[in-house]
Amino acid sequence: MFYxxxxxxxxxxxxxxxxxxxxxREAHITDPSGRRxxxxxxxxxxxxxxxVPVRRRMTLGELRPYLHSLPEQPDLIPYRTAYYTPAWxxxxxxxxxxxxxxxxxxxxxxxxxxxxxxxxxxxVIPGESDEEVLLSxxxxxxxxxxxxxxxxxxLAWLGRLIGQYRRRYTYRLLFAPGTIGAIxxxxxxxxxxARVRHGLILSNLGDGAPPLYSAAGAxxxxxxxxxxxxxxxxxxxxxxxxxxxxxxxxxxxSPGFDLPVGAFQRSRWGEFAAYHxxxxxxxxxxxxxxxxxxxxxxxxxxxxxxxxxxLNTLPYGEPQLGRRGVYDDAGGRPLPQDVRLALLWVxxxxxxxHSLIDIAERSGIAFPALRDASKRLYAAGLLVxxxxxxx
Numbered sequence: 001m002f003y004x005x006x007x008x009x010x011x012x013x014x015x016x017x018x019x020x021x022x023x024x025r026e027a028h029i030t031d032p033s034g035r036r037x038x039x040x041x042x043x044x045x046x047x048x049x050x051x052v053p054v055r056r057r058m059t060l061g062e063l064r065p066y067l068h069s070l071p072e073q074p075d076l077i078p079y080r081t082a083y084y085t086p087a088w089x090x091x092x093x094x095x096x097x098x099x100x101x102x103x104x105x106x107x108x109x110x111x112x113x114x115x116x117x118x119x120x121x122x123x124v125i126p127g128e129s130d131e132e133v134l135l136s137x138x139x140x141x142x143x144x145x146x147x148x149x150x151x152x153x154x155l156a157w158l159g160r161l162i163g164q165y166r167r168r169y170t171y172r173l174l175f176a177p178g179t180i181g182a183i184x185x186x187x188x189x190x191x192x193x194a195r196v197r198h199g200l201i202l203s204n205l206g207d208g209a210p211p212l213y214s215a216a217g218a219x220x221x222x223x224x225x226x227x228x229x230x231x232x233x234x235x236x237x238x239x240x241x242x243x244x245x246x247x248x249x250x251x252x253x254s255p256g257f258d259l260p261v262g263a264f265q266r267s268r269w270g271e272f273a274a275y276h277x278x279x280x281x282x283x284x285x286x287x288x289x290x291x292x293x294x295x296x297x298x299x300x301x302x303x304x305x306x307x308x309x310x311l312n313t314l315p316y317g318e319p320q321l322g323r324r325g326v327y328d329d330a331g332g333r334p335l336p337q338d339v340r341l342a343l344l345w346v347x348x349x350x351x352x353x354h355s356l357i358d359i360a361e362r363s364g365i366a367f368p369a370l371r372d373a374s375k376r377l378y379a380a381g382l383l384v385x386x387x388x389x390x391x
Contacts, residue, residue, distance in 0.1 A: 019180075021116025022050045027109040029063070029090060037100060038090050044142045045278055047109060049081040051088035054109040060102050069094035070277065077278035079144065083180070118184050120176035123159050127167035132192075133304060134199035134261060135159075135171065135297075136248055138178035144280040147269065150206035154294045161298060168305050169197065182248035186257060198304055199261030201247045205293035206285025207267050215249060215262035264297060306371050307357050309386040310378070312350040319347070324380045341365070342373035350377075352386030 027040035027047045040047045048068065066089045068080050074094040082088065088109055120139075135158060137151035152175065159173045176185055186193065247269060252261035266289065267275075274280040321327050326343060327335055335343075345363040346356070356374060360367045377383040 019118075020113040021118075022111060022113055023116075024051075024109070024111040027051070027090070027111070030106040030108075031101065032103050032105075037096075037105070038092050043077060043278065045077045045079050045091055048087065048089035048091065049079075049142070050083050050113075051109050051111060052086050052113060053111050054088050054107055056107050057104055058107055059104050060100055063105055063107065066090060066107075067092060067097055069097045073273070073277060073279075074098075076274075079141065079276040079278075079280075118177065118180065120174065120181050120185060122175070122185075123173040125159065125162050125167065125171040125173070127170040129168055129170065130195055131169055131197045132195045133169045133171050133301065134174065134196050134252070134259075135202065136174040136176065136182065136199070136261075137202045138181065138248065139175050140177035140181070141276075143278070144276070145282050145285050146204050146206050146267070146272075146280050147275060148203075150204060150285055150290060150293070151202040153290060154202050154205050154297065157294050158297060158301075162301070170195075172196075176248075178248060179251065182251040186251060193257055193259060196252075196259050196261070199249075199252060199259060200297065200300070201249050201252075201261065201263040202265075202293075202297065203247055203263065204265040204267050204269065204272075206290045207272065208286065208289055209266040209272070211293065211296055212265045212268055213262055214246065214265075214268070215253065264293075264300075266293065303357065303367050306367075307355050308374070309352055309355045310346065310350040310374055310383040311352040311386040312347055313382055313384055315351070318344075319382060321380075324382070326376055326380050326382070338365075339369070339373065342369045343377065346370055346373045346377060347382065350383055 024040065024047065028036045029038040030036050038046050068078055068089055068091045070076055070078050071094045077093055078091045080089060080091055135155055137155040138148065139152065141148035155173055155175065159171075162171050174182075174185060176182060247263050249261050249263045251257075252259040269275065274284050321343065327340060329335060342363075342365050345359055345365060349359045349362065354362070356367065356370050359365075360370055363370070374383060
C-alpha cells in the first residue's frame with residue numbers, strides 16, 4: 001500500500017469554548033422500598049444525554065412523560081439526547097416501564113451544565129504534499145458498538161497503517177462528537193479546509209451488511225468514493241446521494257465549504273434494528289466485518305495515492321507499442337488481451353485532463369489494471385505527469 005515504509009506521525013488535540021459542558025455523576029429512579037428501578041450506573045443509556053440536573057419526588061403519572069422506551073422493541077433501552085433544549089429524561093426497556101408500580105418515586109440526575117469546552121482529537125500524518133485526506137469518526141454515542149466504536153477502531157487502525165508508509169497526501173484523522181464536533185473543527189480550521197482533496201466519514205462498519213458509500217450536500221465526490229473502476233472487487237453498493245442529512249458529511253459538504261467528503265458504512269444509520277438502542281452491542285459486530293471494512297478503506301486510500309493525470313507524449317496517432325516492448329512481458333511473451341486493452345484506454349484518454357480514476361469510470365476497467373498499464377507506459381516514455389495548470 002502507498003510507497004515504501006517510513007514513520008512520521010504528529011498528533012494534536014484541541015479544546016474549544018462554546019455551549020455549556022455536560023458532566024454527570026449519577027442518576028437513578030428509586031421506588032418507595034429503596035430499590036433503584038433505573039440506574040445510570042448499570043447502563044449509561046439509561047439517562048437522556050445532556051439532561052439538566054433533577055432532584056424530585058414524583059408519582060408515576062408525573063414521571064411517565066420523562067420516560068422513554070420502545071414499545072415495538074420492549075427489551076431494549078433506547079438512546080436519546082437533549083442537546084439543544086433544556087430537558088431531561090430516562091430511557092428503559094418498555095417491559096420494565098410497564099412493570100413499574102403506580103407509586104411515588106425519588107428521581108435524581110446529579111449533573112452539571114456549566115461553561116466548559118468541547119474536546120476533539122486529531123492525528124496529522126504528514127505526506128509529501130500539504131493536500132489532505134480527511135478521515136473522521138464520531139465519538140459521541142456511549143455504549144454503541146457499531147454506531148460509534150466500529151468507526152473509531154477502524155480509524156485508529158488506519159492511522160497506524162498509514163503512518164508506516166511514505167505518502168503523497170497528508171492525512172488528517174479526526175475523532176470528534178457528531179455534528180457539533182465537525183462544525184467546531186470547521187469553524188477553527190476554515191482556512192485549512194482549502195487543502196482537503198478527499199474525505200470519508202467512517203461509521204457502522206462492524207456488521208454484516210454490504211459496504212455502502214453515500215454523499216450529502218452540494219458535491220458528489222466520486223474520487224473519494226468507490227468509482228466503478230476502482231471499486232475493490234466491485235463489492236460496494238451505491239448509496240442515496242446528494243441528501244442534506246446523514247452523518248458529518250453534511251457538515252463538510254455544506255454550501256460554505258463544499259468539500260469532497262462522503263460517508264463509508266455498512267448498515268446505514270437508522271436502517272438496522274439495533275440502531276440507537278442497547279442492542280447495538282458487541283454481539284452485533286464481528287472482527288471479520290471490521291477487518292473487511294478496514295481493508296476496503298485501505299484500498300480506497302491506495303487508489304487515491306496511485307491516482308494521477310497522465311499526459312501522452314506521442315498524442316498524434318496511436319504509437320507503435322510492439323517495438324517499444326510494451327506488448328510483451330518480461331519473458332517476451334505477448335500480454336493478455338485485457339492487459340492490452342487497458343494500455344489502449346490509458347493512452348487514448350491520457351490528455352492531461354483525465355485521471356486514472358476518470359479512465360476507470362469511463363472504461364469500466366478495474367483501477368489496479370489501469371495503474372499497472374500506466375506504469376508500463378511511463379516506463380516506455382509514452383506518458384508523463386500532466387502539468388499542474390492543465391485542467
